Amino acid sequence: MKHTTKMAAVNLDFFYGTFRALEGIDLTIPENQVTALIGPSGCGKSTFLRCLNRMNDLIPGVRTTGDVLLDGARINTPALDVVELRRKVGMVFQKPNPFPKSVFENVAYGLRVNGMRDKDYISSQVEKSLIAAGLFDEVRERLHDSALGLSGGQQQRLCIARTVALEPEVVLMDEPASALDPIATQKIEELIAKLKRSYTIVIVTHSMQQAARVSDQTAFFYMGRLVEVGPTEAVFTRPAKQQTEDYVTGRFG
Numbered sequence: 001m002k003h004t005t006k007m008a009a010v011n012l013d014f015f016y017g018t019f020r021a022l023e024g025i026d027l028t029i030p031e032n033q034v035t036a037l038i039g040p041s042g043c044g045k046s047t048f049l050r051c052l053n054r055m056n057d058l059i060p061g062v063r064t065t066g067d068v069l070l071d072g073a074r075i076n077t078p079a080l081d082v083v084e085l086r087r088k089v090g091m092v093f094q095k096p097n098p099f100p101k102s103v104f105e106n107v108a109y110g111l112r113v114n115g116m117r118d119k120d121y122i123s124s125q126v127e128k129s130l131i132a133a134g135l136f137d138e139v140r141e142r143l144h145d146s147a148l149g150l151s152g153g154q155q156q157r158l159c160i161a162r163t164v165a166l167e168p169e170v171v172l173m174d175e176p177a178s179a180l181d182p183i184a185t186q187k188i189e190e191l192i193a194k195l196k197r198s199y200t201i202v203i204v205t206h207s208m209q210q211a212a213r214v215s216d217q218t219a220f221f222y223m224g225r226l227v228e229v230g231p232t233e234a235v236f237t238r239p240a241k242q243q244t245e246d247y248v249t250g251r252f253g
Helices: 045-051 082-088 103-113 119-132 152-164 182-195 208-214 232-237 242-248
Strands: 005-016 019-030 034-038 062-070 089-092 170-174 200-204 217-222 225-231
Touching: 005 045, 005 200, 019 034, 019 045, 019 200, 019 217, 019 225, 034 045, 034 208, 045 170, 045 200, 045 217, 082 089, 089 152, 103 119, 103 152, 119 152, 152 170, 152 182, 182 200, 182 208, 208 232, 217 232, 217 242, 225 232, 225 242, 232 242
Parallel strands: 034 200, 034 217, 089 170, 170 200
Antiparallel strands: 005 019, 005 062, 217 225
16 A cells, blocks of 8 residues: 655755765655654664754754655745744654643643744643543543653653644654663553654664554664665565575674
């Protein structure tokens, strides 16, 4: 079954100063699927992820050539509203980063920043987002307590709720479970499976087991290049490239 393309990189190069961190990346990201980016540390997967919502723009001295497309439209044009882009392409970071505010205000924050004033709408959106993040039942009595009192796994799901409250189209996740214990990690993985019904998800993961469990498509990066991309099962069981096979079987990495 062919899925619609939600985002795509076309001959994408990315430079930190004179260092080329990504070279000639061509990758399509199908809608309502989970695309996992795997590869050894420093291979460019997080850099690539940050190209998808222009988070790299915040670093001085970087530049991009080639294209990144969202629904066929180029996102690397100077005229593009980056705030609007990041509303459509949300991001969940490696370490949970809740604000030092209440659980409720953490989720409401983005709505308020985006000019929402309707209290009823904000309340219903907060509840809906906490339900979507699989957290509502655990925090319903603690909505007005500090988010910093939650466990690490709960904080990460709160950050997911904060991201989905803005109703993005794509959710980027940069190793969202690397700071969590196995039980909290399992909850995040189950959540990803549910979220892909509503969102397109791109996840960077250090764990090949996690990539195999949660993703539909896997892209293997090495030294700034995309070595191979394909359906996850094929990449792990019948890789087309020797380099991919060496990595997924643990011969290097």
